[in-house]
Amino acid sequence: MKRYERVAQTLAQRIEQGLYRTGDRLPSIRALCHEQGVSVSTAQAAYRRLEETGQAEARPRSGYYALTRTTPGVLPRVTRPAQRPLDVSQWDQVLELVRGAPAEDRMLMLGRGIPDLEAATLRPLQRLLATLYRGVDARGLNYDNLAGSRELQRQIARLMAASSCLLHPDDILITTGCQEALSLSLRTLTSPGDVVAVDSPSFYGTMQILKAQGLKALEIPTDPRTGISLEALELALEQWPIRAIQLTPTCNNPLGYTMPESRKRDLVALAQRFDVAIIEDDIYGDLAFTSPRPRTIKSFDGDGRVLLCSAFSKTLVPGLRVGWVAPGRYRDQVLHMKYVSTGASATLPQRAVAEFVAQGYYERHLREMIRQYRCHRDVMIAWVERHFPPGTGISDPQGGFLLWLELPGAVDCVRLNERLAVEHLHIAPGSLFSASGKYRHCLRLNYASPLTARVEAGVRRVGEMVSELLS
Amino acid sequence: MKRYERVAQTLAQRIEQGLYRTGDRLPSIRALCHEQGVSVSTAQAAYRRLEETGQAEARPRSGYYALTRTTPGVLPRVTRPAQRPLDVSQWDQVLELVRGAPAEDRMLMLGRGIPDLEAATLRPLQRLLATLYRGVDARGLNYDNLAGSRELQRQIARLMAASSCLLHPDDILITTGCQEALSLSLRTLTSPGDVVAVDSPSFYGTMQILKAQGLKALEIPTDPRTGISLEALELALEQWPIRAIQLTPTCNNPLGYTMPESRKRDLVALAQRFDVAIIEDDIYGDLAFTSPRPRTIKSFDGDGRVLLCSAFSKTLVPGLRVGWVAPGRYRDQVLHMKYVSTGASATLPQRAVAEFVAQGYYERHLREMIRQYRCHRDVMIAWVERHFPPGTGISDPQGGFLLWLELPGAVDCVRLNERLAVEHLHIAPGSLFSASGKYRHCLRLNYASPLTARVEAGVRRVGEMVSELLS
């Protein structure tokens, strides 16, 4: 055993014995050298080793912090939404959340669905964009192919093979973010008045599409570990004329679960039996903490009824608006919808993302982000366990960077948010994620970016305020 | 009078006397020096003077060509579309036109709606984009404000003041191209089955929105010099439950006319009387050949019923997909539509365009393009007069870069296009511009890019083939 390995082992044992809990500061490099009688480079190597094993986390300009796999003591309960089609409301609250570019300097936005945009592994993307624009020719300024840049279609097909999805580049249409992919899919499949079954809680952006299109949401009970209840969905399919099933089965937003593969397969069978289409939102799928990443529902799709929607907004950056849809048998109709909605997508961002993937930067970036988000999940769960009232239900994310809390009592998180605003804090209230404003006692937190002392103080303060409101 | 002015005057007189017709090559610099006994710099100054007066045109690596204002001998007739609401068809043909990124190297695309993308005055845009991406921070990679980048909203408000439109930055929502602006507007105003009145011929992108939304098009007779017939429109409003009037009144695509201001004012009054909304597509408006540019219909709008749609796709470049809508009293609904359609628009392209405008590059570019397109219009009209069969109706564009031809007989331009394809030539058949495929004997040409010998040969060949088909 090398010297640095021995030092790492000593520290690991202390963490396992509970001498250091998740989020506790470990000895500084200097202190470790002194204590263990080793050189600076050995101490550094020991910490790098602990980072690799997921037992320590480096925080820039602060030092190393202990990390243990914290599983939540209490999970959120299986949801029990109203079992009938409802009109979607909540636009005012969604607008509140999405209206402005987040001004992190003034507000601590603990609730938005934004990845870490300061990651060093994103730099090559920036460089590619700058280089492409500097050397752009008339073609790069012109309308692109309507279906998308050939090279990007090809790279996405290659990436999706990792989820056991065998797509031809022509099966993929590039869109303006995942939002457009979802919107085109729903508009292709439905007419005003139709009913769409959704997991619940569900991403508010999709719910607002239902509202805009005059569709009704049928929210299906959802288990925070395994996702949408197939039993409840089957009953609903028997009872209501459902036109489409929309869900986020992998690294769910907001609940963080990944539906087990057997249930994904069963869902496809169910959809076949009732001859209904499935809109699968996979936007967080590449951020799963397991390798290889989980299979998509689409990968079980034998007859083209699954419309797979995704984007690089969570895995890379949202501001380029590069998304895509694999619409199966609905390709021609979705392409028409795309043409009338926005025409061809912006040209060079597609090329830049394609290059970023082709040159291996994407996989490197994912690896780094998955490591970071996995650490952060454990730290954030530990903080919530520490700072929130006992009995708080905490999700156990299998990927992505979002945590869902169910408060142990009738705290109204919209009101909570108003009180937090005074202190420049912000969470995403759970009611956004329901057609009719359920889950008011739930909230969503984001743990993507470095978990600084300021973030911990914020989480602590939210927890305190929840306790005050409960008492 | 300076020496070079005297030389310029001599040449101008010869052009006016008809010694040189539009498109004829003028003496080379060397020949002019020899003939007039002047220096190279004097000869060059003389040609620059002729360019300024619009009597000569420089073609890169070729020399100077004479230019006279050619007004078409025969205008297209006032259109007489079916006077009842129709379902829109023609998607297959539109798809044919818009599917692929144009490959100018193989095909000579004489029909697409694309500006000159090689213009030197575009370079600063490219530079701004490269610089912005190189120095981008997390904010530039993040979601932008939902309504749009503040700075771009401000610059657009400033620009629109030139069309007597007093807009507040908050009145403007940034979109993914003009296509999204039109799509959001129509979706906000209508439900499936509704009737929309349109000018005729009309931009096929809008017509396809009607198709996708299950709307019916009521095509209104349109005069190739003054636009939509207010008399016919009034009759239609009396007879049908029209939900919106959609038109392109300034530098119309495809007819090139600009509706006189008095008729724009009358149209607003008519819309008020029947309480109907107007969707005004102004995408070519800044390319009008008059200064100041013509007023928008929106500028006569007293009660917020005009939704003004535009983009930088024709004035700058299409591939950035930066457009906007000023939705008047429908702002909140259009903002919701925008959120559900694509979310916030891409961040840095908005900043780059805003900078380009703020630093004066936009006005410089417009000046240059207007000069170029005005020249090209005259050359293209002269070529068509020369190479097409007599009796061909030719539009007289007041701005933009599109020419509309009405052939003197029953030539089917869809078939014509098929025959042209074999010779790597392509025009836009007129039937694209009608709900039900009228105008099959019409076609659209583009004169944006340098009118090289290859282009003239192409136009000649199209004219010959038309003559063959007619005989």
Ligand SMILES: Cc1ncc(COP(=O)(O)O)c(C=O)c1O
């Ligand atoms: C589950 C889910 N789907 C879709 C979207 C929208 O993605 P985009 O920003 O690519 O439009 C989001 C973003 O918040 C999301 O969380």
Ligand SMILES: Cc1ncc(COP(=O)(O)O)c(C=O)c1O
């Ligand atoms: C009249 C008109 N409106 C709208 C558009 C679509 O513009 P954009 O490319 O900005 O979506 C075009 C483009 O061809 C057009 O000619």
